[in-house]
Amino acid sequence: MASLSTLSHFLQECISSLLTWKALALFLALMNLKNLPLVWHARLAHHLYRNIRRTPQDPHHPASTHPPPHATHPIFLPLTISSRTPILETDYNFHKSNSTYFSDLDIARTALATRIFTPGSRLVNRDLDAELASASASSGKAEKQQPKGGSKLGLYIALGSVFCSFKREIKPFERYEITSRVISWDEKWVYMISYFVRPQAGGKGTGKGRLLATALSKYVVKKGRVTVPPERVLRASGFLPERPAGSVASSAGGGGSLTPGDSGSEEGQLLDEGITATGTATGTATGVDAAVVREVLLDAGGGDDAVKEEQRERNVHSWNEEDWPWERIEEERLRGLRVVEGYAGLDAKLFEEWGGE
Known part of the structure; x- marks a missing residue:
């Protein structure tokens, strides 16, 4: 009897010690690790x-993706990440809150934007420094173009807008995948589609399964107040070949190089007036992930420019140019642009109709 009493007393002490506030706080923290301070930044x-x-030697596609050779051009390859829904991300219906989809999208889009923009960002940034300096000198605006602190402005990627459509609920602690890919680009924006998917059996990491939500985002490449055509950066990254001689960008297409100081061009107006293509004053990135991406893109681009140029050449020849010539890439880009046509100009149309009231 004495031994049973001792055992009972020991168990009671163990249970009482486990039910302390500190133990409960630790348990809740572990269950909601994704929502702790700075965890989003770490992800x-x-x-x-x-x-x-x-x-x-770095491939175009992420390490987790193993596409059939040349089946898809590298610029259109999807990238998939996975996550779960902790209790702190649920709403009063006890499923993933609609507002929390956007923090997951920040991570998914950043991974994709880093992959497609990192190689060419330094090359384009260097070229633009020379072009803007030349334009400033010729127009006598050297002092105006000099940013505060005396350092040159860096090239960065800014989030313009996000549209999200919710299809099915995501339950607490349920695992889901977010697959993102570039679907098109024009003179200003790069359009990305993201799918929230419940993975099917044996389909982990493939992006295939039950559709939970869809999101469409658009990014702009900026250098200070100057808008850089996405095609220029993608070409410098080695994702796009040179345009064939005599080809002309369609009205829906992104043109090649920036011409600073040309008052007859949109880019020249951007340089002179400091406005975006839509006429809105801009000085900093609007995406929550833009500040981080801006610094890392420039840091990652360090090194010999000759090495960067060699990288670009290798990237250009890393897919079958017979299967994916410039014409086929352009056809796929225009196909995607037709799909997002209504979304692309929606905010401008809404403001035109009701913004001034």
């Missing part, structure tokens, strides 16, 4: 550094 940094292409 962003993880996917950002994982997708930086630093050397000429």
Whole structure:
């Protein structure tokens, strides 16, 4: 009887010690690790550094993707990440709150943007420094173009807008995948589609399964107040070949180079007036992930420019140019642009109709 009494007393002490506030707080923290302070930043940094292409040998596609050779052009390859829904991300219906989809999208888009923009960002940034300096000198605006602190402005990627459509609920602690890919680009914007998917059996990491939500986002490449055509950066990254001689960008297409100081061009107006293509004053990135991406893209681009140029050449020849000539890439780009046509100009139309009231 004495031994049973001792055992009972010991168990009571163990249970009471486990039910302390500290133990409960630790349990809740572990159950909601995704929502703890700075964890979002750590996740962003993880996917950002994982997708930086630093050397000429780095592939176009992420390490987790194994597409059939040349089946899809690298610019259109999807990228998939996975996550779960902790209790702190649920709403009063006890499923993933609609507002929390956007923090997951920040991570997914950053991973994709890093992969496609990292190689060419330094090359384009260097070229634009020379072009803007030349334009400023010729127009006598050298002092105006000099940013505060005396350092040159860096090239960065800014989030313009996000549209999200919710299809099915995501239950607490349920695992889901977010698959993102570039579907098109025009003179200003790069359009990305993201799918929230419940993975099917044996389909982990493939992006295939039950559709839970769809999101459409658009990014703009900026250098200070100057808008850089996405095609220029993608070409410098080695994702796009040179335009064939005599080809002309369609009205829906992104044109090649920036011509600073030309008052007859949109880019010249951007340089002179400091406005975006839509006429809205801009000085900083609007995306929550833009500040981090801006610094890492420039840091990752360090090194010999000759090495970067060699990387670009290798990237250009890393897919079958007979299967994916410039004409086929352009056809796919225009197909995607037709799909997002209504979304692309929706905000401008809404403001035109009701913004002035």
